[in-house]
Amino acid sequence: MTSFVMHLQSATQYERIERVTMFVGEDSSGSFGIMAGHQRMMTPLQFGLARFRTNDDWEFLALPGGLLYFVDNELFVNTRHYLRDQDCVRITKALEEQLRKEEASLREIKDSLHRLEEEMFKRLWRLGRGREASV
Incomplete structure (x- = not known):
């Protein structure tokens, strides 16, 4: 063949x-x-x-x-x-495990970005309040 x-x-x-x-x-x-x-x-x-x-x-x-x-x-x-x-069964399990790890990693990244975004908004708000007080 x-x-x-x-x-x-x-x-x-x-x-x-x-x-x-x-x-x-x-x-x-x-x-x-x-x-x-x-x-x-x-x-x-x-x-x-x-x-x-x-x-x-x-x-x-x-x-x-x-x-x-x-x-x-x-x-x-x-x-x-x-x-x-x-082995089809083994590779399927390995793929599922890899997907679970990637999903967990993505959740951690999203949570981290959300915390960063919140902190940035707090700082911007404080900066805005500081300008109002000096006017």
């Missing part, structure tokens, strides 16, 4: 995977598959799981979205970060 090369790229990771025979992902139009010799294409990937096959083994990728580009029998998957595993 013919194969292609897949390049997984994120801000902190890069992997070159040889002998990929199939990639299955999802974009806004739904699920799709790519095999060796596929025509050139580019599409934004949806948040979720993708999978690819090397030899007779399937591996899974958890992606927060990304950009897929296939040209000259090479597949480029660019994303902010990704998780890769052969």
